[in-house]
Amino acid sequence: MTKSLAANISVEELRELDKKHYLHPITPLKQQQAEGPELIFKSAKGLRITDVQGNEFIDGVSALWNVNVGYGRQELAEVAREQMMNLSYASSFFNQSHENVIRLAEKLAKIAPGKLDVSFFTSGGSESNETAFKIVRHYWKLKGKAEKSKIIALENGYHGVAMGTTSATGVPVFKDMITEVAPGFLHAIPYLTECEKGDKSHPDYERSLRGIIEREGSETIAAVIMEPVQGVGGVNIPPEGYLQAVRDLCDEQNILMITDEIITGFGRTGKMFGVDNWNVVPDLMCVAKGITSGYVQLGAVMLSSEMRDEMTELSDGPMFHGFTYSGHPTACAVALKNIEILETEGLVENSRKLGEKLFQGLKYLEENHQITADARALGLLGAISLFKDRDNREGFDFDLHAATAVVELCRERNLILRPLAFGMEAVAIAPPLIATEQDIDTIIEILSDAIKEFEQKVL
Template sequence: MTTQTAKNKAMTERLVEWDKKHYFHPTTPLKEQQAKGPAHIFTHGKGIHVTDVYGKEFLDGVSSLWNVNVGYGRQELADAAREQMMTLAYGSSFFNNSHDVVIRLSQKLASMAPGDLNVSFFTSGGSESNESAIKIVRHYWKMKGQPERKKIIALERSYHGVTMGATSATGVPEFKNMITAIAPDFLHALPHQTECELGDSSAPGYERSIRGIIEKEGPETIAGVILEPVQGVGGIQIPPEGYLQAVRQLCDEYGILMMTDEVITGFGRTGKMFGVEHWEVVPDLMSVAKGITSGYIQLGAVMMTDRLRDELADLSDNVFFHGFTYSGHPTACAVALKNIEIIENERLVDNAKQMEQELWKGLNYLQDTHKIAAKPRAIGLMGGIELLADPDNGTTFEPSTFAAPAVVEECAKRNLILRPLIFGGLNVIAIAPPLIVDKQDIETIIATLSDSIQAFEQRVM
C-alpha cells in the first residue's frame, strides 16, 4: 500500500467515525447508521453520475431526491451563484424591501406557470412551500370573515413535507407516527376516486372521497384541498384521466381553494413543465421547490393566482405576518434563473417526454421478464415498478422480506442508485433520473435493475 493510499484510507475511516459521532441523518435508520456508518459518502458528481470516497462511480437513477433535474457539475450554475454572491450576497424582502433578482425570477415563473398563477411567495424548500400554502389559505378565509373554514383535505398516500402542517397533511402514516400529536383540522380522502368526486354517491368509497368528506364535514368548514398531481413517495401513483378536472370542478362548486404540490413534478419531471398541465388544470395555489434550482441551492415557492393575491391585499391593511429569513434569497434566485434557462435552452422537458417512451419500454420488459415485477407506471421521467410475491393474485411480500430495499441494495452493488418506496405495505422501485438522460442511459438502468431483481428472485423464490 502506497503512502497516499494509506492516507486516503485513514481519512475515509475518520469520515465514517465522524459521521457516526456527529451527524444526525434525516430520514435514516438511526441504529443502522450508528452501527455501520453511512451507506455511501459521495464526493463528486458529473452529469448523471456521482462518485464516492472510494472512487466508485454510480449512475444516479433518482436524481438524488427527485431534484437534480439538469444533472451534476453544471458550471453555469456555479458561476451564477458566485457572481450573485459577489454582487449582492443576501437581501431581505421583509418590510416591503426587494431586489432585482427576486423580481426577475417572479416574472419568469409567472411567464411559465399555467393560467393566472402569476404571483410567487418564496421559501427554502418543499415543506416550507406547502406549510405556507396551508397558512395562506386559512388566512384568506379568516380575512373573508369565515374563520370556521380551516379544515384541509389531503389524500391518503400523499407526501407534503415534514413541518407541522405539512406533516399533518401528509397521508403516509410513517411520517406522522414519529410525533405524538399532529395539527388539528387535517382530513384524508381516498385518492383518485374520479366518479365519487363527480358526484356518483353509489360509487365505492364515496364516504371517504373528497366529496364525501366535504358533505360530511360541511363545505362551510373546508378551507382547501391539497394534492400532488402524481403521488411520488406514495408509490408513483398517476391519477386516472379526468380526476384532477373533477377535483377542480368540486372545489369550484363549493368555493374551496385547490392547492397542488408540484415539489417533485415541477420543472419538467413529468414531460410537461408542471404536472397539472397534463390535465389542463389551474389550481389556486401551486407549491414548487426541488427542480427550480435542480438541488444546487435551497429554494421553493408558493405560486398563487392574481385574484387570490388581490383579495388578500384588499382585505387587510395589516402586515402579512409570515415569512422566512431566506425568502427570495438573491443567490438562490440567481441559480434558479440560470437553471430554468438550461431547462429551456436544452429542451429538457421535451427530452423527458421522449425518454418516457424508453422508460415504458424498459418497465414493460421487466414485467415480462420477472415473475415478481408488476404494475409498471411512468409519466415523463418519473416511473416505477412494483414487486409482488404473486402478481396474478395481487399477493404482496411479507414485510420482513424488505423486497424493494433488497433489490435497491442489489442495484447499488452494481453501481446504480434507485429508491425503494415501501410505505403502506408497497414495494415499489422508483426511477427518476436527471432530465439529461438518453436512450442508452435508460437501457443501462433497466438492465441493471433486471439483474438486481434476478438476484433477489434467486434468493427468495
C-alpha cells in the first residue's frame, strides 16, 4: 500500500476514512461514498499542487477562484504565526478593537472605488452578502421605509449558500437542497442594457431590472445585487454600458446597488476590483476570497462613511449583527500582507496583461475545435463553452456532462480546471495571478488536447 503523510497512513486508509467521516461540499454523495475522494492534496507551491501519491498538478482555477498570490507564500505564514503568538484572538464586539483590523479597514478604504471607506468584517463570501442584505434592510427601516425590503438579483448570479444568499442566487440547482426560499428576493434577466435605460420595446422588458421595479414599485425595493462578472453562473462578462445603466437606474429609483466582488476582487479581472473596469461605484461592495488569497478565512462588506453616518444618526442602540470571527486578528494580518504582495509584485497588472493572452488562447481553442464557442476572459477569469452544434448553439445531452468530461480529461493530464455545468456546459480557467505566459500556454495546450480527445469520442 502507498504510504502518505507523517502519520504513515496509507492512501487507501485515507480514502476509507474520508468516505466514513467527511461530508463534502458540492460533491455527489453517491460518488464520494462509492469511490472516495478523487484527489487528496498534500502540498502546494506557486501554481502547482501535489497529491498524497506524489502527482503534481497545475491549478488552473486558483482552487475556488481565491488563491490569487499562489501557494506556499512564506511571508503570509510568517505574519500569521507572529500574530497568533502575539494576539491569537480578539473580539470586535461591545466597542472593542485591535490594531490589525483598524489598519486593514484603513487600507481597504484607500484601494476601494469611490467613497467606500467603511468595512464590516465577516468570515467569507456568504456571510458578506448576507450581511449586505441585512444592512440595506436595516438602513431603510431606520429611515422609516421598512417596506423597502425586496432584493433583486440576476439570473445566473451566485451569491452563496446561507439562507438569504441561496435565495438571491440565480443558479437553480443551488435551491434543490432547500424547501423554501427567504421572502423578498426577485430575479431579473441580466444584460438587458437598453431595458434598464428605459426602452420598453424588448420582449423581456417585464423581466428586466427596470421592469421588475416598475411592477413591484420602487418603494418596495431595498437593493439590487450583482456580480461585476458572473462566476459560477458561466463567467459571464457584461456588455459595455450595462453596469452604468444599472447604477443610473438605482440612483433614479432610490435603490441601493450592491456588487458581489467575492470572485472579482483583488486583481482577478485585471483591476483591483471588478467594478473598476467600468468606473462604477456601488453603494455596498462585498469581498472575500482574494482578500487573503485563501490562506485564512476573511470577508468584508464595504460602504461609505456617509451611509454609516446616516445609520448612526438614526440609531439609538447596537446593530445586532456580528460573527465570532469578525475582524479576526490573524486573518487581518494575512490580508494586509496579501494586499501588499498584490501591490509590490504588480500582480493586478500581471492579471490584466496575461488576461489578454488567456483570451487569445481561448479564441485559439474556439477556432481550432468543432465544439467550442463563446471564448471570454477579463483578466485571469475566463471560460469557453461547449456545444454539440456550436453554429446553432445546440447543447450536448445532459447525461453526457460535457464540461465535466473535458475537465476530467484535463485532470488526467495533470491540469485542474472547473466545469461550469448546470446546463451551461463551459470550462472555467482562472489561474493564480502569479502565472506566467508559459503557464497560460501550458494550460491552453492541455485543454486543447482534452477537448480534442472528447471530440473524437462524441462526434
